[in-house]
Amino acid sequence: xxxxxxxxxxxxxxLQFPEGLxxxxxxxxxxxEDNTEALTIVSMDPCYGACDLPIYQAKKLEVxxxxxxxHTPYTTEEDIPILYLxxxxxxxxxxxxxKALRSLKGYQKIGLATTVQHxxxxxxxxxxxxxxxxxxxxxxxxxxxxxxxxxxxxDYSTMQDIDDSVDIFLLIGSMFHALGxxxxxxxxxILADPYQNRVIDMRERKxxxxxxxxxxISKAREIADFGIILSSKTGQFRLDEAIRIKRLLEDSNKRGxxxxxxxxxxxxxxxxxxxxAYVNTACPRITIDDAQQFRRTILxxxxxEIMMGKKKWDSHVNKIYPExxx
Ligand code: SF4
Numbered sequence: 217x218x219x220x221x222x223x224x225x226x227x228x229x230x231l232q233f234p235e236g237l238x239x240x241x242x243x244x245x246x247x248x249e250d251n252t253e254a255l256t257i258v259s260m261d262p263c264y265g266a267c268d269l270p271i272y273q274a275k276k277l278e279v280x281x282x283x284x285x286x287h288t289p290y291t292t293e294e295d296i297p298i299l300y301l302x303x304x305x306x307x308x309x310x311x312x313x314x315k316a317l318r319s320l321k322g323y324q325k326i327g328l329a330t331t332v333q334h335x336x337x338x339x340x341x342x343x344x345x346x347x348x349x350x351x352x353x354x355x356x357x358x359x360x361x362x363x364x365x366x367x368x369x370x371d372y373s374t375m376q377d378i379d380d381s382v383d384i385f386l387l388i389g390s391m392f393h394a395l396g397x398x399x400x401x402x403x404x405x406i407l408a409d410p411y412q413n414r415v416i417d418m419r420e421r422k423x424x425x426x427x428x429x430x431x432x433i434s435k436a437r438e439i440a441d442f443g444i445i446l447s448s449k450t451g452q453f454r455l456d457e458a459i460r461i462k463r464l465l466e467d468s469n470k471r472g473x474x475x476x477x478x479x480x481x482x483x484x485x486x487x488x489x490x491x492x493a494y495v496n497t498a499c500p501r502i503t504i505d506d507a508q509q510f511r512r513t514i515l516x517x518x519x520x521e522i523m524m525g526k527k528k529w530d531s532h533v534n535k536i537y538p539e540x541x542x
Contacts, residue, residue, distance in 0.1 A: 217244075217283065220299055221252045228279040232259045232270050234286045237303055244285075254281075262479070264501060265368065266290035266300065267451025288332055288362040290451045305333040305410070309388065312408045313341055316386060316415045317348065319406045325351045327382035327403065328365055329375045331389045334410070335363045341388065352386075353378050369393055370500050372400045379403055391416070395504050398422045399429075428507070433523050435513050436493045439470070443491035446476040447498030454497045457517060461495050464524050482509040495520050 221229060229248065233241055245256040257277055259270040266287035274282050274296050282298045289300050320326060326345055330338055338354060345352040354365040355374030361367075365374055367389070375385060375397055385405045387394050394407035398418045405418040436442075442465055444458045462472040472495065477484060480502050485494060493513040496503045503516045521527040 217299070217301060218248065218251045221248060221254050221281070224281060224297070226252070226254045226280045228257070228277060229254045229281045229283060230257050230259060230270060230274045230277060230279045232263055232282060232284045234263050234265070237286050240285075264499065265451070267370075267499065268449045269294060269298065269451070271296060271450055286333070288360075288366070290360055290368075294450065302332055302335075304336045307410045309334060309337045309341060309408075309410045310344055312410045312413050312415065313344060313386075313388075315413070316406055316408045319415055319417050320345075320350065320384065320386065323350075323383040325353055325382045325384075327375060327378050327385040328352050328354050329367050329372075329385060329387050329389075329397070330365060331368075331393060332363070332366055334388050335366050337388070338365045341386075345386075353382050367393060367397065369396050369504075372397050375401055392501060392505050394418050395421065395425060396500060399425060399504075429519065430529070432507075432513050432515060433519050433529075436515055436519070436523055439492045439513065441491055441493075442470060442472045443475045443485075443488055443494045444472045445480055445485075445494055445496050445498055445502075446474055447480060448476055448478045449498070452498045458495075458497045461497065461517060461520055464520060464526070468524060482506060482511065485510060485512065 231241065231244060241258045245258060248254055248256050259273055261270060266284055267290045269282060269284060271294060282296055283301060284298055285301050286303050287300065288302060328338060328341060342352045342354065355378045357364050357366060358373055359371065361371060361374055367374060369392055379401050382403055385403055386408060387397055387405050388408050388410060390409060391407065394405055398405050398421060407416040407418055444461055446455060446458045447453060458474055462474065465472040480498055491512060493515065495515050495517065497517060500516065503514055507514055518527060522529050
């Protein structure tokens with residue numbers, strides 16, 4: 217980092233940290249200012265991913281460089297130089313993996329996936345499972361995914377690509393990622409959360425989530441006026457998708473009004489009482505993590521497509537584990 221700042225002769229640098237790393241902000245600022253000519257400014261806005269770069273602040277501050285900590289690149293179209301610094305976790309991951317072995321009993325081919333901070337530990341977990349006589353499989357990277365086995369809350373392609381080749385998945389990460397993955401995949405998921413040292417079989421959660429989801433879609437069928445939420449965050453701005461959803465609603469004599477915000481939260485939406493339901497085109501975390509906190513029905517793009525008959529719900533029902541079907 218210091219070498220890079222010096223090499224680029226950076227005079228002003230904007231630092232962006234996700235929530236879990238923000239405590240390192242003052243230490244890193246001091247490190248940069250003590251060892252380079254650069255002035256540091258730390259972005260205080262919440263940040264959940266590299267989809268959320270502080271471009272507006274960077275332009276306002278006329279910085280030469282943004283340093284984004286904790287994530288791999290998401291967008292490639294920015295006109296301000298960005299340095300991405302991944303911060304691998306040093307937590308003892310095997311402690312939780314040992315605990316997960318009981319849940320993997322009876323399965324042979326284990327799909328492995330994790331978030332960027334645990335990617336360096338993935339090979340350690342692979343070797344550990346091999347020593348136990350299991351066959352771990354890691355999906356190959358593609359698209360905006362930088363590493364084999366890496367997932368994002370909005371991209372489970374490394375898991376989807378091996379969904380048919382494994383018996384079960386072992387996902388090392390958080391409940392948010394496990395929930396997102398479980399709604400996308402056929403195979404069951406065992407969540408190993410190393411920070412909380414807990415192991416959760418996602419089977420029941422999937423059933424609950426699917427029921428909730430179906431209830432939301434059913435309720436939304438009776439609603440005429442929808443707010444369509446657009447995020448102004450760099451990697452979450454999906455205007456074309458929002459307009460497509462608006463037209464889709466209008467085709468069925470419903471109404472969709474576009475709304476834009478940099479932050480989407482239950483509190484912000486409380487002011488918009490004229491809408492009985494919302495469609496979220498921004499980060500899926502909003503629909504997955506916060507759905508129960510919204511007073512109004514909140515749908516994903518796919519929910520609307522199911523509601524409008526453009527996608528079949530059947531394909532989702534069938535995703536309740538093949539081995540359960542009779
Ligand atoms: S899950 Fe949300 S926060 Fe994470 S990269 Fe995707 S859009 Fe960004």
